[in-house]
Amino acid sequence: MKDLYTLPKAELHLHIEGTLEPELAFELAARNGVELPYASVEELRRQYDFEDLSSFLELYYATMAVLHEASDFEALTRAYLNRAAGQGLRHVDVFFDPQAHTARGVPLEAVVDGIRAGLDAARAQHGITSTLLLCFLRDRPAAEALAMFDGLGDQLARIDGIGLDSAEVGHPPALFEEVYARARDAGLHVVAHAGEEAGPEYVREALDVLRVERVDHGIQCLQDPRLVERLVAERVPLTVCPQSNVRLRVVRTLAEHPVLEMLERGLVVTVNSDDPAYFGGYVGDAFQGLREALGLTDEQAAALARNAVDASFAGAPRKREMH
Ligand code: ADE
């Protein structure tokens, strides 16, 4: 059997703020004079027992408040890519949540400067290529997303696409129709989280109203066989995150996760880590977990890895290089 940690991989669903390990969180908290409401790294890690998406998001936003300077975002990004480089990562489309930082008074430019510096370093050191996707927070007003998009100025050229994340239920994709239309007009890639906790209608709206190129998570499509048929026929990539689904109690155990069944049904499935610092593993660990829990074969692993390269936003020459 092939070593899943050295299998070359692309990752398409990765929140950079979700790579913040407790050790770095405490280091940055001390540097920036931010008080974390936990006595130690161990105590913070003990909080990682989530009920659902909302209970995770509460801790995720609270902990990222240690990120202030461009150098903090660079340290975060470098730490993620150094780890992922050791797990076979060759390309990553990175999400970030700018509203969670600008709302705390951190300038957007500092956030992008830092992340971009980390991505550039990974390209130079490890040959890992990347794109940067700006996510709007769906539990904040759509008008705020529009204002942020319209105010991007010089930063517009430094992002490759947009996404939609945060608390899903009650915040359907269609609310963000206008900002997605503007992003598409600007030539950006467009993706959205849909069908993580909410049902198949959110996936359909993401496709029909937002006209997304990929669906993030998407596993609730399984409730609707006609939607599954459509996703297969239209070859819409789904960025599935098995460990995340288990840790946020969308699926009971990894052994019950439908990801391989989805692959066998012809869905364009990819495997991703989502928020690896919180959910118990990076992209190589995600593949290895599927081998241990579901008996992932070498052929299935190769199909998942191939899907991810094809569905990534790496340019055509880079995709050829990775195949
Ligand atoms: N933000 C970070 N991780 C997320 C997830 N899994 N779903 C929605 N928003 C997120």
Ligand code: ZN
């Ligand atoms: Zn996500």
